[in-house]
Amino acid sequence: MGRVGVLLLNLGGPDSLEDVRPFLFNLFADPEIIRIPFPWLQKPLAWLISTRRAKTSQDNYRQIGGGSPLRQITEAQAEVLETALQKELDQVSVYIGMRYWHPFTEEAIARIKQDGVEKLVILPLYPQFSISTSGSSFRLLERIWQQDPSLENLQYTVIPSWYQHPNYLRAMADLIAGELDKFENPDQVHIFFSAHGVPLSYVAEAGDPYQREIEDCTRLILNTLNRPNPHILAYQSRVGPVEWLKPYTEDALIELGQQGVQEIVVVPISFVSEHIETLQEIDIEYREIAEEAGIHHFGRVPALNTHPLFIQSLKELVIESLHSTPKQFAEVTRMEKRVKMYPQERWEWGLTTTAEVWNGRLAMLGFLALLLELISGNGPLHFVGLL
Ligand SMILES: C=CC1=C(C)c2cc3[nH]c(cc4nc(cc5[nH]c(cc1n2)c(C)c5CCC(=O)O)C(CCC(=O)O)=C4C)c(C)c3C=C
Ligand SMILES: [Fe+2]
Numbered sequence: 001m002g003r004v005g006v007l008l009l010n011l012g013g014p015d016s017l018e019d020v021r022p023f024l025f026n027l028f029a030d031p032e033i034i035r036i037p038f039p040w041l042q043k044p045l046a047w048l049i050s051t052r053r054a055k056t057s058q059d060n061y062r063q064i065g066g067g068s069p070l071r072q073i074t075e076a077q078a079e080v081l082e083t084a085l086q087k088e089l090d091q092v093s094v095y096i097g098m099r100y101w102h103p104f105t106e107e108a109i110a111r112i113k114q115d116g117v118e119k120l121v122i123l124p125l126y127p128q129f130s131i132s133t134s135g136s137s138f139r140l141l142e143r144i145w146q147q148d149p150s151l152e153n154l155q156y157t158v159i160p161s162w163y164q165h166p167n168y169l170r171a172m173a174d175l176i177a178g179e180l181d182k183f184e185n186p187d188q189v190h191i192f193f194s195a196h197g198v199p200l201s202y203v204a205e206a207g208d209p210y211q212r213e214i215e216d217c218t219r220l221i222l223n224t225l226n227r228p229n230p231h232i233l234a235y236q237s238r239v240g241p242v243e244w245l246k247p248y249t250e251d252a253l254i255e256l257g258q259q260g261v262q263e264i265v266v267v268p269i270s271f272v273s274e275h276i277e278t279l280q281e282i283d284i285e286y287r288e289i290a291e292e293a294g295i296h297h298f299g300r301v302p303a304l305n306t307h308p309l310f311i312q313s314l315k316e317l318v319i320e321s322l323h324s325t326p327k328q329f330a331e332v333t334r335m336e337k338r339v340k341m342y343p344q345e346r347w348e349w350g351l352t353t354t355a356e357v358w359n360g361r362l363a364m365l366g367f368l369a370l371l372l373e374l375i376s377g378n379g380p381l382h383f384v385g386l387l
C-alpha cells in the first residue's frame with residue numbers, strides 16, 4: 001500500500017504560562033472561532049481579546065500545574081496508535097497537527113512531506129463535528145493544499161466525525177460504569193453529560209451539526225451503558241456576550257440541586273483528553289457550584305486518554321478509511337456536513353461598492369472603538385460583553 005501517514009488533529013494548548021497569550025491570540029484570530037463580518041478587524045480584535053483574557057486564563061492554567069497537558073496526552077495517543085497500526089500495516093507513522101499551538105498543523109504537513117508519505121488519513125480527535133473544531137482544521141488544511149502544488153501527489157482521506165464507532169462507545173460506557181460503581185447505589189446516581197458549548201448561531205444559522213451529533217452521541221453511549229440511571233445533557237465553557245447552546249452546565253447543576261439531587265457523575269463528552277476544561281472548569285469550578293447547590297457527591301468520569309478500547313477504535317477507523325473511497329475537505333464540510341464556513345463563504349461574492357463604503361466606515365468606527373478600549377480599558381467592546 002505504500003507509506004501511510006495518519007494525521008491526528010487537535011486544538012493544542014499552552015505548554016507554559018508565557019504561551020497563554022499567544023495561544024489565545026491564535027485561537028481568536030480564527031474566523032471559525034469568532035465570526036466577525038469584517039476580516040480586517042479579526043487580528044486587532046484577537047490581539048485585544050487575548051491581551052484582556054490572558055490573566056484570567058493564566059490563573060486557570062496555573063491551577064492545573066502551569067500549562068495544558070494536551071500535547072503530552074496527544075503524543076501518548078499517537079505513540080500507542082502507531083504501535084497498534086504497525087501490526088497491520090508495513091510502513092505507517094502517526095503525526096500530530098494542532099490548530100492553535102505546537103506542534104502546528106503546518107509543521108506536521110512539512111514532516112509528512114519529508115517522510116515521503118503516499119497515503120494520508122486525516123483523523124480529528126473530536127468525536128463530533130463542529131465548524132469551530134474539525135471544520136476549522138479542515139479549512140486550514142484545504143488552504144495548505146491550495147497553496148502547495150507538491151501536495152497534489154499526496155492522496156488523502158478525511159474522517160469527518162466518528163462518535164458512532166462501537167469501540168469508542170464501549171470505552172465511554174466502561175469509564176462511566178467505573179465511576180458509577182464507586183457509589184453505594186450506582187443506579188440512582190445522575191449521569192450529567194457536559195459537552196463543550198458553541199454559539200447558538202453556529203447551529204441555527206450556519207448549519208453546524210454539532211448539537212445533533214452531541215445528542216446522538218449521548219443517546220448511543222446510554223444505550224451501550226444499558227443502565228437505568230437518570231441523565232441530563234448540558235453545555236459548558238461559554239465565552240463572550242452571545243447566546244450559546246443551552247442549558248448551560250452551571251444552570252443545570254443549580255436546577256438539579258434544587259430538585260434535591262445529591263449524587264452526580266459528570267461525563268465530559270466532546271473531547272478525548274484531559275485538558276483545562278476537565279481539570280479546572282469541571283473539577284474545580286463546577287464542583288464548587290454543585291456543592292453550593294447541595295450536590296454533595298460529585299464524581300467525574302476521566303477522559304479517554306489512551307484507553308485501550310478507544311485506541312482500538314482509532315485504529316479501526318484508520319484501517320476502514322484506507323479501504324473506502326477517499327473523502328476530500330470540500331466534500332466533507334459542504335456536502336456531507338452541509339455547513340457554512342465563515343467568513344470566506346459570505347465574502348466570496350466579492351466587494352460591491354456598497355460593501356466597500358461600509359467597510360471604510362466600519363473601519364473608522366472599529367479603530368475608534370479599539371482606541372477607546374485601549375485608553376479607558378472600558379470601551380464599547382467591554383460594554384457589549386466581548387471582553
Ligand atoms: C469540541 C470541543 C470544543 C469546542 C466545540 C470548542 C469551541 C469553542 N471554544 C472557544 C473558546 C476557547 N476555547 C478554549 C480552550 C479549549 N477549547 C477546547 C475545545 C473546544 N472548543 C479545548 C479542549 C480547550 C483547552 C485546551 C487546553 O489548553 O487544554 C479557550 C482557552 C481557554 C480559556 O481561556 O478558557 C477559549 C477562549 C470558542 C469561542 C468556541 C466556539 C466558537
Ligand atoms: Fe474551546
Ligand SMILES: [Fe+2]
Nearest residue numbers: 237238277281
Ligand atoms: Fe473555559
